[in-house]
Amino acid sequence: MFSESYKAAVIQMNSQTDLQSNLDSTYHYIEESVERGAKVVGLPENFSFLGGLSMRMNKADEIARKVPKFLSRTAKEFEVYIMGGSYPVPTGSGKVYNHSPFYTPDGEEVQSYNKIHLFDVDLDKDESYRESDYVEPGDPKSVIYESDYIGNWGLSVCYDLRFPELYREMVADGSQILSIPSAFTYTTGQDHWLPLLRARAIENTSYVFAPAQTGLHGKNRKTWGHAMIIDPWGRVVADAGQEPGIVIAEINPAKVQEVRSRIPSLKHRRM
């Protein structure tokens, strides 16, 4: 039923607060990914605007108007599936959803997910985040784009990565590829990013697909990078390091089944 293996690209970006220039570089990354054979391209969390949470709120209406048009047009132009990272969508009550859309090559948004777990964390006396000041959480349930061509993609965003029960539910609902577009902090990323991603891949015998932000955004926001793709055995098959760019790996939905028969841990659950 499923197509054979295909190339998928994760994009690593250093997004700033100039919407148009972020969209221009996104366009070039997508174009180059497709030239290099990618059938699916994934963007990081807040690829279109990153740097100031309150600044982004002033821009949210414009972002929410322009980004879906951009993603639709670009998916169509290059005939590519796009996992559109995330962008803010006003809820109507003064906050936004941190919204992760999935586009097909005909330019349709066929599925979308609103980030559930919000990053309200004090890492240090001068490093605090209060995502819930701006963002409304989505419904706590799994969201999957099911495709006969590219497999079943479970959608999540960044901080969700720390909540394994979400991925368990996605897998129970049929996910084979776990999508985790991110802007992990440098502070947490250096110690937590890789082990968490590999754990999600191994414990769910699933691909992990994690585009990322990297570098400095404004003066005091620093992200970890290392956008990557991990196979269902838990091997890192693509790692972007710390520079912005594109990394590509093969995704083969049939391999998920193969690994699940070698390690049937999902079948052995007793709770």
Ligand SMILES: O=C(O)CNC(=O)[C@H](CS)NC(=O)CCC(=O)C(=O)O
């Ligand atoms: O708001 C933006 O501009 C972009 N979005 C983010 O940076 C989000 C919400 S503040 N970051 C995370 O979820 C980091 C999680 C993380 O780093 C961890 O779990 O350790």
